[in-house]
Amino acid sequence: MVALGAPPILLTQPQRLFTLTNMDVHFKPETESRLNELASKSGRPTDDLVEDAMAGYLAEVVELRNTLDSRYDEMKSGRAKPIDGEAFFEDLRPREDQLLKQHPPK
DSSP: OOOTTOOOOOSSOOSOOOOOSSOOOOOOHHHHHHHHHHHHHHTOOHHHHHHHHHHHHHHHHHHHHHHHHHHHHHHHHTSSOOOOHHHHHHHHHHHHHHHHHHSOOO
């Protein structure tokens, strides 16, 4: 059990956590309704839910950006070679068909 006033337990560690003050966020009515429903069911304030969601989203964006930068560097240095997407899928389709013949879906 978490004591009242204790900091929230996070499942993931954010890369950076910036605190902004007095920010208004405008949602579509459907999104706001879903947020309010979740807050009611979870017993957590909507502000906390939005803050946690944004922290998780921003951490994922940073991770994706780092992955893309790394891939770009690998391609630029020649450690990785680009592939033709159409050729890849043309090669993949017969292999997929063969697997489906061997293991038909149930």
